[in-house]
Amino acid sequence: MPIPTRPVYREPHPVRTVPLLAGLGAGSVWFALFGSIGRDLLSYAWWTIAAAISAWxxxxxxxxxxxxxxxxxxxxxxxxxxxxxxxxxxxxxITTADWPLW
Structure with missing residues (x-):
């Protein structure tokens, strides 16, 4: 009587290194472009939040x-x-005791 083989579970769409690095690079450029729009901390923070929502x-x-x-x-x-x-x-x-986003 043959011994049953163990099942092999594989990810149908595995995450590879090159696409991951491509997404990381594209996301970094995306945030650099959105962050460069801001002139001060308030606008930089809100542009970054907008970039994060669209990236998600x-x-x-x-x-x-x-x-x-x-x-x-x-x-x-x-x-x-x-x-x-x-x-x-x-x-x-912390340094000014004033919330800068409002």
Missing amino acids: VVALVLGFIGDRGVAVGAALASGLGLSIAAGFVGARW
Whole structure:
């Protein structure tokens, strides 16, 4: 009697390195372009929030119907860009005791 083989579970659409880096690069350029529109911290933070929301929408669409590696890279860039903006906002809030987004 043959021994049953164990099942092999594989990801149907694996995330590869090159598409992930392409998404990370595209997301970084996206945030650099949106961040360069801002003239001060207030406008920089709001433009970064707008860039993050649009990048999340693109990442969701890419995750469902496109390349998931690029979606992961764009989401990573989005999280990093938003974290940098939040750090600047938090630093200004701590040093001046004034919330800079209003």
